[in-house]
Amino acid sequence: MSRPNVGIFGLTGCAGDQLVILNCEDRFLHIIAALNIRDFAMASSDNDSACDLDLAIVEGAVLSRRDEEQLERIRARSRILVAIGTCAVWGGIAAMDGDTDRSQLVRDIYGECGEQFDTTPARALHEIVGVDLNISGCPIEEEEFLSGISNLLNGDLPIAPTTPVCAECKMREYNCLLTERVDMCLGPLTLGGCNARCPGLSIGCVGCRGPVDDANLESVTALFMENGFGREDIARKLRTFAGLRVVAHTLSEDES
Amino acid sequence: MHQQTETTLHRSVVRENPYQPHMARIVRVYNMVADNYLFTLRFVDEQIAGTFTHRPGQFIMLSLPGTGEAPISISSSPSRPGVLELCVRRVGRVTNALYRCRTNDLVAIRGPYGNGFPMEELMGKNVLLVAGGLGIAPLRSLLWYAIDNRGRFENITVMYGARTPQDMLFRDELVSLVGRTDLTCLLTVDEDPGGDWKGHIGLLPQLFDYLAIRPERTCAAVCGPPVVYRFILKRLLDLGFTKDRILMSLERRMRCGVGKCGHCSVGYKYTCIHGPIFTYWDAINLPEMI
Amino acid sequence: MKILKLEKGKLDLFASVVQQFGEVHAPTEHEGKFSFKRLNSWSEARLDYNRTVLPPRKYFLPPRETLFKYREATGYVPATEDLEKRVVLFGVHACDIHALNILDEVFGKGYLDPYYLTRRKNITIIGIDCTPDEHCFCRSMRADFAETGFDLFLKDIGDHYLTFVGTARGDDMVIATGPLFSEVTHSDIVEYKRRSSQKCDTFKLDLEIRDLPEIFELEYQADIWEELGEKCLSCGNCSMVCPTCYCYDVADEVKLGSHDGDRVRLWDSCLFATHALVAGGENFRKTRSSRIKFRFYHKQRGFVAEYGRPSCVGCGRCIEACPVGINIVGVINRLRGVEHASTD
Numbered sequence: 100m101s102r103p104n105v106g107i108f109g110l111t112g113c114a115g116d117q118l119v120i121l122n123c124e125d126r127f128l129h130i131i132a133a134l135n136i137r138d139f140a141m142a143s144s145d146n147d148s149a150c151d152l153d154l155a156i157v158e159g160a161v162l163s164r165r166d167e168e169q170l171e172r173i174r175a176r177s178r179i180l181v182a183i184g185t186c187a188v189w190g191g192i193a194a195m196d197g198d199t200d201r202s203q204l205v206r207d208i209y210g211e212c213g214e215q216f217d218t219t220p221a222r223a224l225h226e227i228v229g230v231d232l233n234i235s236g237c238p239i240e241e242e243e244f245l246s247g248i249s250n251l252l253n254g255d256l257p258i259a260p261t262t263p264v265c266a267e268c269k270m271r272e273y274n275c276l277l278t279e280r281v282d283m284c285l286g287p288l289t290l291g292g293c294n295a296r297c298p299g300l301s302i303g304c305v306g307c308r309g310p311v312d313d314a315n316l317e318s319v320t321a322l323f324m325e326n327g328f329g330r331e332d333i334a335r336k337l338r339t340f341a342g343l344r345v346v347a348h349t350l351s352e353d354e355s
Numbered sequence: 356m357h358q359q360t361e362t363t364l365h366r367s368v369v370r371e372n373p374y375q376p377h378m379a380r381i382v383r384v385y386n387m388v389a390d391n392y393l394f395t396l397r398f399v400d401e402q403i404a405g406t407f408t409h410r411p412g413q414f415i416m417l418s419l420p421g422t423g424e425a426p427i428s429i430s431s432s433p434s435r436p437g438v439l440e441l442c443v444r445r446v447g448r449v450t451n452a453l454y455r456c457r458t459n460d461l462v463a464i465r466g467p468y469g470n471g472f473p474m475e476e477l478m479g480k481n482v483l484l485v486a487g488g489l490g491i492a493p494l495r496s497l498l499w500y501a502i503d504n505r506g507r508f509e510n511i512t513v514m515y516g517a518r519t520p521q522d523m524l525f526r527d528e529l530v531s532l533v534g535r536t537d538l539t540c541l542l543t544v545d546e547d548p549g550g551d552w553k554g555h556i557g558l559l560p561q562l563f564d565y566l567a568i569r570p571e572r573t574c575a576a577v578c579g580p581p582v583v584y585r586f587i588l589k590r591l592l593d594l595g596f597t598k599d600r601i602l603m604s605l606e607r608r609m610r611c612g613v614g615k616c617g618h619c620s621v622g623y624k625y626t627c628i629h630g631p632i633f634t635y636w637d638a639i640n641l642p643e644m645i
Numbered sequence: 646m647k648i649l650k651l652e653k654g655k656l657d658l659f660a661s662v663v664q665q666f667g668e669v670h671a672p673t674e675h676e677g678k679f680s681f682k683r684l685n686s687w688s689e690a691r692l693d694y695n696r697t698v699l700p701p702r703k704y705f706l707p708p709r710e711t712l713f714k715y716r717e718a719t720g721y722v723p724a725t726e727d728l729e730k731r732v733v734l735f736g737v738h739a740c741d742i743h744a745l746n747i748l749d750e751v752f753g754k755g756y757l758d759p760y761y762l763t764r765r766k767n768i769t770i771i772g773i774d775c776t777p778d779e780h781c782f783c784r785s786m787r788a789d790f791a792e793t794g795f796d797l798f799l800k801d802i803g804d805h806y807l808t809f810v811g812t813a814r815g816d817d818m819v820i821a822t823g824p825l826f827s828e829v830t831h832s833d834i835v836e837y838k839r840r841s842s843q844k845c846d847t848f849k850l851d852l853e854i855r856d857l858p859e860i861f862e863l864e865y866q867a868d869i870w871e872e873l874g875e876k877c878l879s880c881g882n883c884s885m886v887c888p889t890c891y892c893y894d895v896a897d898e899v900k901l902g903s904h905d906g907d908r909v910r911l912w913d914s915c916l917f918a919t920h921a922l923v924a925g926g927e928n929f930r931k932t933r934s935s936r937i938k939f940r941f942y943h944k945q946r947g948f949v950a951e952y953g954r955p956s957c958v959g960c961g962r963c964i965e966a967c968p969v970g971i972n973i974v975g976v977i978n979r980l981r982g983v984e985h986a987s988t989d
Contacts, residue, residue, distance in 0.1 A: 245901060255448055263879070265968075266917075272698040272699050277968035287968060321969075374713070378720045421904040424895060424908075446924045446925045607923065
């Protein structure tokens, strides 16, 4: 198997997903053995920023014209583009307030000088360029990333995860935070793959991996309200990671 | 005593494992139409290659190492053993991986699975095969079985419709059957953009206008996309076919092929072991079957 | 059947002897919920548990298991690790034993599943009595007493457990413990019968399973399915905790930079949106309502046609695990048009 040319990039984000890749430790050596990493600014100072790439791995959301241009350049030189992390896949935390006027926001924070900043509402990569594979998570799961790369090297698109966090939580026999009515756990709405890490620590799922297919937002909202949570709190919880905000937005459009 | 039982069972995992795929070699890849190839396979193990047999209408589970497994119906007839022919449309992960394979590449197969057509029921009767599009894939096995055992069946009729002549699967083979006197082969295309089709142009049900059928002595086997079932089933009922003389081959998600994994469950039947061949009576009695 | 009795005070002694038949696993408690775990010491065992989060099914059909290893040189080679591990499940309730008997029908008939069956042979089952709580309806499902499917079954008669010996291995366990067991007396039998009829009166949930297939057919288009579809979260909790749900998915996991890999099977649920999705994109159960209807239909009607009884044993786990309170007893009673005081 020949080693494909690979670039790993970060747009606007915390770089946590690139860190997951570097943190694969002994398995990072396997990655280097299998991939010819040509452009990875976070890990190397010797990069080829112009070569054609078989595979581009992109983290972060698009929050500026500069991000947008960089993403388009990456797309143009890459055969396969993979979005990693919730920001790249859904817009992420930065997209939480996506409906608010951007120029108003920069003025509020930076005053007059804010107007000169290059800033656009947060967008996911797929809103700008074609994305071949989305690997969600905040940050991504090492296992899912490695399996995704292995699948691509084998010529296959990885099987998209479809199991909600709840099912993975039950498989590990963690106590259910929903039936115990103690938390606004977003497990039933959220795509698994994290092995219910947060519920396993008695912390309600925050929905960081984005929504599962056919997420039943109305029923979960009704349940939270029945359990004594206010509409405001619920809305805040749901929009933390943009994935569920996107779903909520679609739902409200359906109603209108 | 117990030790003995355990050893026997452990051995069953290795020797009598219904999930065990056997390696097979791709001996021919034939590009029939765009995204629809015919793959000819032969088991690597000569013992298996020599003894493998199936009933028309059965399917196999095809494995592409590292990629996964998918159910594929067998298009070749058991009357022509030694190799298996699979007519595969490129639709999913496994079929995409198969399309990357070349002659001499290895895949893996287990099976055959499913009930297949009730041959003892069909023998001695007229057989009417009605297929639309990819629906010819499982029916071709039955067709060649009937031709190779011509004396055991009364009239054999094939009706096949494709969208255009370029979409027609097994086109040369089927066209060569048109002139034969020992069977009736009626072909049609919905449209002929290229203008080189010499046969009938029109929708599949129109082919019924070309022949007289005696429903009381005939079994019909139907396979195709939902639109085919919608029109053909009504036509057959209008002609006087009873619901248990109409056979259909159905497709469902399958993970095991042996009645365990639950995915192909329809009502109270599993498509993989009770089907994929169902009578129309089964179909209307099982919720959400068609 | 060979029936003896065991003094309750000597249960720990018995358990220590039982270790020679395999690793002892029993219900343990964590923040008020129970799960079967390997015991570090006998004192961890909580034989007074109501129900475990996951049923014993996890020992026979694990949430994730490797079926084959694929290597270029050898092809698909069956994985046999852990299959020979001998485990003693101590304290299994009658409903869960019934559930294993139901899984035996699925995995032990037709094509035999060698992974399941090997584990079934290597895992010893010691059953134990229980007291029904507000979610139990095993009596309605005819699963409150197990006649087969266990090696030993312990029934509480006060100071002693009546011990029903179900298999030769069960008998070996009794023999290995020698004088711990004694003969059953007339008064033990009287006490057993008294407790048995007392237990029957403690059930709070009730439903009638006679002609349930007919009711399901008649109510196939009922509004309740749409209602349930609106409520259901498709989270799969009910399937995960069900002792008789056996749907699984199969996937190949490839190793980085090769075609080598493992073929694994993983628990799946008919409530997940992709359960009936085929490669061409057609989804045969696209809506939530069609999926939840399918789940009930398959358990209470489909399984009857196939195996002669519903595949539900009335353990109550799905009632307890559903975040939005979908209650099978309530659903069935509503389909029947019967209101039951405690099923709302």
